Amino acid sequence: MRVVLTGGGTGGHIYPALAIAEQLKTDRPDTEFLYIGGKRGLENSIVPETDMPFETLDITGFRRSLSADNIKTVLRFLKGVQASSELLEKFKPDVVVGTGGYVCGPVVYAAHKLRIPTLIHEQNAIPGLTNRFLSRYVSTVAVSFDGTQDQFPKAKRVMYSGNPRATTxxxxxxxxxxxxxxxxxxxxxxxxxxxxxxxxxxxxxxxxxxxxxxxxxxxxxxxxxxxxxxxxxxxxxxxxxxxxxxxxxxxxxxxxxxxxxxxxxxxxxxxxxxxxxxxxxxxxxxxxxxxxxxxxxxxxxxxxxxxxxxxxxxxxxxxxxxxxxxxxxxxxxxxxxxxxxxxxxxxxxGKPDSAAVITAELRKLAVRAQAIRRGAL
Structure with missing residues (x-):
């Protein structure tokens, strides 16, 4: 399986992505990865310490007050979608996983436009703005806290997975x-x-x-x-x-x-x-x-x-x-x-099997997408 991981800004977004990668590697050592992060987040020091190929986008978040900077953010998002599309078309992933942070926005949205299966993981009991936006486009939303599934009313599928960092x-x-x-x-x-x-x-x-x-x-x-x-x-x-x-x-x-x-x-x-x-x-x-x-x-x-x-x-x-x-x-x-x-x-x-729950869902998404491409579904 070929997997794109994206998540950035803080360790709370990055380490769950790496935990998912670790579980996938344990299950199937031949799994291939590409990590797409932002240019300013901690992922720039954390991900390069792994052996995972790493690419970055220039992306920022919206200010909650009226600001001219939000126009720049929209332009960066659109450029980020285009750059992400190019990276995805080149890497050809079976599935794209977003674990939070502004960088997930353009990457996961680009995957949706390219009809690549997508999963986003929400760590907090109250979802962030990026995951709220993406939830209507992705194949699956996975949540860390049981009982918060109704925070994503427009999602196609929401599952309680726990946080994959628990497995590590x-x-x-x-x-x-x-x-x-x-x-x-x-x-x-x-x-x-x-x-x-x-x-x-x-x-x-x-x-x-x-x-x-x-x-x-x-x-x-x-x-x-x-x-x-x-x-x-x-x-x-x-x-x-x-x-x-x-x-x-x-x-x-x-x-x-x-x-x-x-x-x-x-x-x-x-x-x-x-x-x-x-x-x-x-x-x-x-x-x-x-x-x-x-x-x-x-x-x-x-x-x-x-x-x-x-x-x-x-x-x-x-x-x-x-x-x-x-x-x-x-x-x-x-x-x-x-x-x-x-x-x-x-x-x-605690949910120590969290990473396994998420990777099982990823395999289902990938198999279904492959079956659709073959015309079997």
Whole structure:
């Protein structure tokens, strides 16, 4: 099978696409890929690290207010459709997969015009503008959160698939996570993370809470500041008038996050959809601080979905402090019954077979398209 993947801007759009590719490669090693990304997104640093052919388009998103820039966006979209058509006609894919971000728009729309089967994957509980637009044109819409299927009323077919990133992380080795952290296997680990860049509000609350983690001496805190905030956090800790707690590990970034996640008993984080898929695939309780600075406040909707099912405690950023964070952490760490119940609820929400569900749908779409071309349907 020949597959075009497109998704860009953030890791939350890129890693699900790569997880789908990984599953397809596992099922059929002879599968061929082309990844089409935007010129400005993280895909430019992430995708080239794979052995996948990579092409880019110059594409931007619409501003939500009246702006002359929107005229440029329309022109870039039309040019993007033409460029995508040329790439698709040259590569001749059996199916095109979009996992979000502005770049999906022209690529998936061009595939529709060329009558190539298409699937888009929506990571969030509230769909993005690009996927809303594309849903009426694609063969299948796959959603991460069960119950959000009705968000795409104009789609031909909507399926609950979960997030394919869950499949990748579900395979992670906890023993390797403990080894990477230099901890003995079975050490209770609380992972604090704000994403690859970091989250200022989480960092501030964590720095306020640091002096109190000595009240949990058997628990090891892995505090991932994000690259942007590492030097500032390190300096604050070094200049503080108290001794650094021995049960604190401060890092700018974790290269092998799946293994570290697998070794964790509790996660404190934002509520990006792909990261939540990773957390639930491993059945980890979470304290979530959704970012208020995202479109449609979708992170809070993501987080509340876990909270409603008993898998997470949610703290709104406006209510976040060292004290409120400490209360939430102690509530989970010190109550084994609550922790085990949250872990069970988290695992029930996890969908570790997500990538396999999506790739099965892709094969069906490809087979049907081939049958139509042969005149068998």
């Amino acid at each position: 992380v579900h395979r992670a080795n906890a023993a390797e996570g403990f080894r990477l952290l230099g901890l003995s296997q079975g050490t209770p680990v609380v992972l604090v993370v704000g994403g690859s860049i970091g989250a200022k509000a989480i960092n501030e609350a964590m720095l306020q809470m640091v002096t109190d983690i000595v009240r949990m001496p058997d628990v090891h805190f892995v505090y991932v500041t994000g690259k942007r905030y590492y030097e500032e956090a390190k300096r604050s800790l070094e200049e503080a008038p108290w001794v650094m707690p021995s049960n604190l590990h401060v890092l700018p970034y974790v290269e092998r996050m799946p293994e570290v996640l697998a070794a964790s008993m509790l996660v404190i984080s934002r509520a990006g959809a792909s990261f939540l898929a990773e957390v639930t695939s491993l059945g980890i309780p979470a304290v979530l601080i959704p970012s208020p600075n995202v479109t449609n406040n979708h992170q809070e909707v993501n987080a509340r979905a876990l909270e409603d099912d008993g898998a997470a405690i949610v703290i709104a950023e406006r209510d976040l402090s060292g004290e409120s964070l400490l209360r939430a952490v102690e509530a989970v760490v010190q109550d084994e019954y609550l922790r085990l119940r949250m872990a069970e609820c988290s695992a029930r929400l």
